[in-house]
Amino acid sequence: MAERPSVPSPPRLVDVARAAGVSLATASRAMTGSSGVSAEVAAHVQAVASRIGYVPNSHARALAGGQVSMVGLIVHDVGDPYFGEIARGVLHETESRGYLALISQTQRDPRAELARIRALRAHRVTMLVMAGSGYVRAGREAGTEVGAGAGITAGAGTGTGTGTGADTDAGADMAAEVRSFTAAGGRLAVIGRHHLPVDAVLPDNAAGGATLMRHLLGLGHRRLGVLGGPPNLTTVEDRLDGLRTAFGAAGLDWRSVPVVHGDFTREGGAAATARLMRAHPDLTAVVALNDPMAVGALSWLLNSGRRVPGEISVAGFDDAPVARDVYPALTTIRLPMADMGKQALDLVLRPPASRPRRRRTTHELVVRASTAPPHT
Amino acid sequence: MAERPSVPSPPRLVDVARAAGVSLATASRAMTGSSGVSAEVAAHVQAVASRIGYVPNSHARALAGGQVSMVGLIVHDVGDPYFGEIARGVLHETESRGYLALISQTQRDPRAELARIRALRAHRVTMLVMAGSGYVRAGREAGTEVGAGAGITAGAGTGTGTGTGADTDAGADMAAEVRSFTAAGGRLAVIGRHHLPVDAVLPDNAAGGATLMRHLLGLGHRRLGVLGGPPNLTTVEDRLDGLRTAFGAAGLDWRSVPVVHGDFTREGGAAATARLMRAHPDLTAVVALNDPMAVGALSWLLNSGRRVPGEISVAGFDDAPVARDVYPALTTIRLPMADMGKQALDLVLRPPASRPRRRRTTHELVVRASTAPPHT
DNA sequence: CTGAAAGCGCTTACAG
């Protein structure tokens, strides 16, 4: 009855046990819900616990061999709507299941990614969701710096084939890290990343790219330009592959398609558009490899007095929430982002399969106002 | 030299100590960087540690009295651009300082909020940032259900005064929780929430509302309507207060201003606009209390064939990234969201002051294309 | 500067 007056330290399980008149072991069983306690005793202990405001110490629990109730989530950038939606999906699940989520952003830096995984492992996190593109081998895009000063490259110069661009280099470290993580019993699911021997939710990047290209070709466009994200991302490569495949399938020469790389952001899109249009003023359509870049393209084009889609069409990728509200409303490829997060968490929660699971997402062409037949 | 072949359990500090030929205590000191070790020994231990891939067990550390290197972040909704920006700001800071962030979303449910804090406390988190509006006393908005079936209320019916709407009710529990958290040495900073005796970053809601209203009055608008978010949020109340004050200061009767409440989302905004315009078809301007609602309003109005701002002006609040790209580009009140996150983390990191610190943000009217003089 | 030892708050075999 008498409350400890001075010590503000939270009650421990012993306090609960004492107050309930049972042993530590019994109290523990009652609180964790494990078998071996009579229902009455368990209920009594729990009642006492909640009365005295007992909250188990998760560190002690983890250390004593209990489950770690945290899942890790690594994204490139929380502020980006793509990752925002994914995070929403993941958090929705974790919270309904009583887990806490440790979130990290890497700003698309492979080294930061490794560091984050290690930090998460230090916290003995055994369930981890990594969202965001993997990286292609450094040096493949010789001399092209990510997001700054990226020169214009002919289409043929980028993505010389599917599946050759493994997450190597920093990728080698990453692969080793992942191996050791899973060997130690860790569960990892990635979103939008191949080349890692783990469960994966794979957005339909190549197919989406092809669908988008067919849409533009169908409208009659032949002089197209592409705003690519950082050339070291496999997502960029895959989406480009899809575009190229559909372009080639129409009997056209992909080498005639200029590709400009920039940051996967609004600003990156605007800057890349500037470079693209200066070198190729006669384009009738621009494809951005994600929606923020497309929004940047719209902004630059409109500011430069071009009519969209009257003079030039613009298309994006992802169907971020912003897509339908920009002017003109953006034609894009929809990916089920929040659901992808949910799926990834689901994979992480189930026991590992004998071989990595792959869940391919759907994609859907969403035609809005930003694309139309060329004016010609 | 010989590696343990079968046991995949990670190396412990004893392993490092053994390999380095020092005691556990010395190894610990070397790894934590605490004083009492010669620089050489420390360097040697660290070299050995990194060679054998030692990663300290954070749970053991925390349990043994070391610092918990996690900070908690509670937001209403990660997918919402407002919170996305705040999260970005917070994470940017935590990561540069070597902390990991535990993130939770509450979906604007006060009960969920309490549950999240408790979960965080179970993990012995002592640094916590809570972003998002507080709640006004339940029952103040009698019969008005949040986000669904919210009826049209006369302006005078909402927000009968500043400062009276404390975070009560669930607020009482919250206050108790917060007291016990800080009493136990926890550090908490809130963003956009008053009435809690903790450090706070306070967006200039009332002043922003007043600025926005003056802008519209200055354009000549007199028949205005308001799209309010959930009526139980203090943020909504404060922004309304600002609008009302400026309206009254112009010698006008606030009771003539219809206020419709809905979810703080695009969909909520569209639905609220529908109700508002049906009841008051002659409005010349609509103010939404956040940008997503404003975007919903634009969408509904444009779909209904209204010209914006030709027939009706629309303004928002926050200056979310989307604001400048919608059509027409949105006039709004800019809040420095990412910086607010950074500020909050900064507060949490410093020792508590004798009385709670308050940092007021600036606000800035950003005039874009969605507002213009009334057509009349 | 270095080490032996206690202790953080739990869980889980191991005995009844």
Place this chain on the structure above:
DNA sequence: CTGAAAGCGCTTACAG
């Protein structure tokens, strides 16, 4: 079903 005891991997007084 219940309890006494060992142990999880660290940190930190406490002695040298």
